[in-house]
Every structure is written in structure tokens, then in C-alpha cells.
Amino acid sequence: MVNFILNRILQSAIVMFVVALISFFLFNFVGDPISNMVGQETTVHDMNALRERLGLNDSVIVQFGRFILDALNGNFGISYRLQRPVDELISERMPATLELVFVSAVIAMVLGVAGGLFTGLKRDHWLSKIILTSSLVGVSLPTFIIGILLIYIFAVKFNWLPSFGRGEVVDLKGGWSTGLLTVSGWKAIILPSITLALYQTTLILRIIRSEMLEVMRTDFIKFARARGLKSRDINYGHALKNTLIPVITVAGLQIGSLIAFSIITETVFQWPGMGSLFIQAVQFADVPVMSAYLVLVAFFFVIINLIVDLLYFVVDPRLRSEIKN
């Protein structure tokens, strides 16, 4: 078990290194940050001096080596755009993204599991048909359209919810700022979290439904019925448990992509998280922020996968006995 975890952590280091390397080669295509950093009055000589000072004249390999060495020392450089240390910027923005992802994941799990169970158990109910049809919207409409639609309905038309921002935030100890302790914070998180959760909800709903249909046909359910168990125990105790392995796999991977793809939702709602920081970095060709962000997202993916693997052991007794043998 310990070996397994150590192995995974070693793998994660390799993944992060490769992501950093690839992204450094891609940075050549995002353009020149210098023209954003200086005004039109700047002479070519001064522009070159700045480029030299930032080390942009060195080859990609040299720049990459410098990034890795600095990163190993905990120094991710200074943002070209905001002129502040990158690690500070990212850690300031991380709470906003993680809170958004957390709320979205909860929404997706609750609605997805509930909807999946309902449509799986009562497949011919009229409500099941409505749920299944409307859930298609979740997968077929692009996130930003859904976001804009929600803004126009709930912010512009009815004036119930704010169209942008995070509301009032409360600074907690340890540098974490939360919007979940104020009313305006909760109001602000509703629309973006629904937007972000919609796709995942649909996905989980459909997986649970098809797994449920499968499981309900199996022998052990029939036997359970024959034994006269309450249908509530059968449905939620035995059947649901057996659908969870694929759900955990998908949900785990989806939390990774919630973090990575919150970029679009954050941009639409001006949510001050890491995603909007990254988008602005791309537009500015702010290489230090881009590289640190990509490495961090790679790290998240690896860690989430590790947690998913560990959860399998909890849910599936067969795996546990395999290890013992």
C-alpha cells in the first residue's frame, strides 16, 4: 500500500516535469510579452534591454532549466503583468476556484445521484422522461452560453442574483478567503456553480441510470427480492453500492476537469479564481503565471487520481482481499 502511494507520487513528479517541458515549448507561440509591458514610446533598444533582463533571449532549454531550478527552490518568478510573485498570486486565487469547484461537485453529485436513481428505478415514469430529455441540454450547450443565459435571466431580467464577482469575502486564518460565510457570497456562487455543475450532473446521472438498470437485472437483486427485503434496502443499500465504482472514477476525473475547465465559467462570471488569472496570463503572454498554473493543474490531476484509486479499496471489498492474498 505504502509502495503504491510512493510510486504514484514519483509518477506525479514526472508528469509535472513533462507538462512543464511541453508548456515551455508552447509558450513560443503565445507571443511576445514585451509589447504588453511597454508603451508605444519605447525604443527598440529599451525593449531589447527589458527582454534581456527577463531572460527571454535565452533558448527555450535554458529558460526551462532556469524555471525548474527556481521552482525547486520554491521560487516561481514574478508575474509580468501584475508584477507580483506568482506563488502569492496563485495562492490568493486558489480559494475562489476551489470553493466554486466544491459547490459544483456537491450539486453534481446530489442531483446526479438522485436523478440517476430515480430515472433508473422508475424508467417509465413521465418525470424520468423529462429529466432525461432536459439533461441533454447540459451536455449539448457550451458552458459560456449557459452562463450568459443564466446571467440574463437571473441577473438582468429578475435582478435576483449578481451577474459577476464573488460577493463579500471573509478572510480566514492561513490566507484563505471564503465567500461561503456571507449572503452575498452565496448569492454570487449560485449561478457559476450551476453553470459549472451542469455537464457533470448529466454525466453522473446517465452513468448511475445505466448502471442501475444493469444491476437491477442481476441475480443477487432478484434473490434479495425473493428473500423479502424492503425495496428501499435493496435499491439504496445493495444496488446503489454496486453502481459506485464507475461513478467514483468519473466523478474523480471530473473534479480535476472542474478545476481545469472552471476557466470558462470563471471568465463568464468574472470569478476571481485561478482560471481567470490564467486566461489573462495567456492574453498577456505572462509566462511565469502560465507555467506555474499548468504545473499546478497537472499536480491536481495526479493527486485526484491517487485518491480515486484509494477509494476503490474502500468501496470494493474484492480489491481489499486481493491485496491481502
Next chain:
Amino acid sequence: MFFKSKPLILAGLVLGAVVTQTAVPAYAENVLRYTNVGDAPTLDPHALNSLVTLMADVQMYDALVMRNPDMIKVPGLATSWKNIDPNVWEFKLREGVSFHNGNPFNADDVVFSIKRAQAETSQMKGYVNTIKEVKKIDDHTVQLITEKPNPILLDQLVNIFMMDEEWSKEHGVETPQNFSGKQETYAVRHENGTGAFKLESRDPDVKTVLVRNENWWGNNTYKHNIDKVVWTPIANDATRVAALLSGEVDLVTDPPLQDLNRILSNDKLKVEKTSQIRTIFFGFDVKSDELRNSSVKGKNPFKDVRVREAFYSAIDINAIKRAVMRGMSIPAGMIIEPPINGYKAEWDKNRLPYDPEKAKVLLAEAGYPEGFSVQLDCPNNRYQNDEAICQAAVGMLAKVGIDVRLNAQPKTQFFPLITGKGTDFFLLGWGIPTMDSGFIFDYLLHSDGSWNASGYGTPELDAKIEAIRGIVDVDQRNKMIEEIWIQVQKDMPYLPLHHQVIFWAMSKKLDIPIEPNDMPRFYWATMN
């Protein structure tokens, strides 16, 4: 398990939220809620020469010379100035002015600030590089000594904000950020100016709050009634407009063109517009011996003025105005705009008319009866509808036989083509902070101009451009400026398209004069 416990957690959180509800602040004071597309990266007045940084700083810092909304120079921290010798300007400083931390403002601060703006790491040094020496005469008199007579020194000083010497030394910000220190400098998120507003809080990209400076020297002159400015940038166009429509913000200085009608149909909102100090034009490489991406090999068709005129005649500027700019542009016949010294309305009026037949004839005369192909480099996130303008031009040029391949890309990739002089045919916009033709001559029309991607320039023209840098006599100088423009209008190295129009959308409760440099100054505003 998930099924039962998650809603409980959620309910708990909601409950917790209600219990810890914070008091809603009372808005008896006048709060101006402002949004635009992006925040100022830094508040350091000399670290970055960008419009949005200058806009943020002008609320908190003052310059020696300022401009009123019509762009006329008015006294700022200097109450008067005179040219006591062609190379020496003497400024009388305003007395009794103090910085936001209470330190008095005096001649030492002026000497310090100008030297700081001249520092190696300063991005404002282009405005002060003619100043050889800054001399303190007494506490409220300074002299600026230039190497050569500089007729636009006052215009340049408008962008140089005055900082407090003691404060800067105390916080280790005697020079602007140099990026090698690997850490943030104090002036990036803090300020200590003399200006109309003080910084209350700053969360870059999220929210910046400014409060009225009761001790501002200008409060008697500029009677604004704004107590607080809350600036929350919104990057997404649709969201920015939604925030205005829903009444969450009072002022948007960059609403997208296509949403103007929707904004105007809301009876709580209004739109102010004015002609911007920025003209959009195409440029041709008139210098290279062969174009980089063209079907014509061994020669450069753009060297022939007839080809340039053919392109000019092939562009239907009124169609661009109507279809692309939705009526919000002013067709241009020259590449500077009304408030700039050197502008002449007749040149705008005499813009070559749309005449595709004439274009074909000119191309045939130049030896290209079948036309040719060329690449057009175009930014797609810099000017109003920039890519759409280029797309429209591609269609128009196709009608006269020119096969244009459009290469539209973000400004970070586009601008290096201009400054690196690696483009055959490009779209560019140009604004002039000094309000004088000399600026555009230096950058776009002198052979050595750093943004002169057209390569245009002749020794005679270069000599004239260099000469006007040092001529102080207004009539003589203006005569030379006119001579240069006459030559440029004849040579057509640039194909003028239109002067941009800026529009600010705002709540009807707010009155704020729109400024041609696209910088709202909140101390002109009133709310009711």
C-alpha cells in the same frame, strides 16, 4: 450514503451563511461603481506606460501640467510656467499641497519624480528623455533644462505623475520594478499621491476602492460629489453589459459595439460618445525589395504608389462604417485626428472615394492587370472590431483582383511583427498622447521610427522631422508640420480608414464628461 449526507452538509452551509450574515452597508454616500475590461497591472506611475495604468493613477496622482476634458493644458501641481531660455523651463509649484500621507509637496519631490521617471527601469522615460537637468531653485520653483529646445515638453509632462520622495525612500521604491528582484515592490499596490482620490483597498483584477481626498487642492476647482469609487473590472463583454443592465455598475467605458442599441433601449441608461484620439489605418511595406508572402516575386508591388492608390480606392469605407462599425466611426483621410496639432479637416474630406474601376485601372497600369496575392496581418483583440475590418477589406480587395490571405492574431503575436518590421501589409491604430504631429512623425514616418513597419521615409523628410523636434517658434514649426503632411498625403504609405469613436455607457444618474483619450477622470463626475 452520498444521497443522504450531502444535502445535509449543503443545508448546514446555507444555514451557517444565514446566521453569519453581515450587515448591508448603507449607501447614503455617492458611490460610483465603475467597470472596464481589465485592471491596471500596477499602480506604480512609472513602471508601465499603458492607458489603464495612467487612468488608475490619474485619480490618485497629479502631474505638473494637466488637461481639461477638451484636452487643453491647465495648471496642475504647477500653477504657472515660462520658457526663460529656449532650453530652460521654469515652473512655479502650487503651495500648501500635501500627499495622502500628509507629507508636504515641494520642489524636492519634483526633482525626485522626474529622475525616477528617467530611471533605466522606467517605462515613462520616453516622455522625459530630453530633460538634461532638473534644478531646484527654491521650495516652490524648479527649472527643467533640456538639451535642445523641446516644443512639446509641457505635453509630455502631463503623463509624469509626482511622487513623494520620503515615502518612496521609506518603502524602497526609488526606482520602478525591474523584474530581477523577484518580488513585488511596494508601489505596485500602494500609492501616495496628491490626487483627488485616495486608495482605500486594492485587490488586483477583482476590486479597487478609492475614496474622496477631502484635502485635495482641486476640490474648489473641480466640484465633483463622488465619495467613493468602486472599480470592478469584468473581462467578458456580455457580462460587463449585463452588469450595467442589471444596475450593478454605473459606468462602463468599453461596451461592445453590438450591444449599444440594447443599452440605449433601457430607460435608466445613456451612452455618451466622442471621437477618440486614435486612427485606424492599413500600412504597406514600401521598403523591402520583395514581399515575404506574395505571388509577386523579385519585386515589391507596394513600392509603386499606383498600387497603394489602387488599394485605397478599392476600400469602401462607408460600407465598413455601416456594416462593421455600426455607424460608430468617422471615415478618415489622414492618420491623425482633430485635437492633434497638424490635423486638417479638408484632408479628411478629401479622402479618395470608393472606386473599384479606378483601382483596376491603376493596378493594370502598374503591371498587375490580373492582381496578385498578399498577406494581411491584423490584430484581433486590440482595436474595435479589428478583425472584422480586415475581413471586410479582404472581400473588397478581392473585387479588384487582389487575393488577400488574412492572418489575424492576438496582439501579443501581432505587435512583434510591427516592431520587428516583419509584415507586408498590416492594420494598425495610433493614438497620440502629446497631442502633436511630431509624435507620429517620430514613430511612424521617420525612417528609423520604432513602429514604422512600412519602412517609409526619405532623407529630406527625416531631416524635417528631426528639425521640428527643436523648433520652438509655433508658426514656423506648424508650417513645417504641414509640409511633411502634404508629402505624406501624396505618398500614401498608410491607407487611412477611420478615426475610432469611443462611447461610455452609464446610468442616467451619473454625469461625467467623456474624454477623447478614453480615460474617465472621476473628479469631473457628479451623481444625483
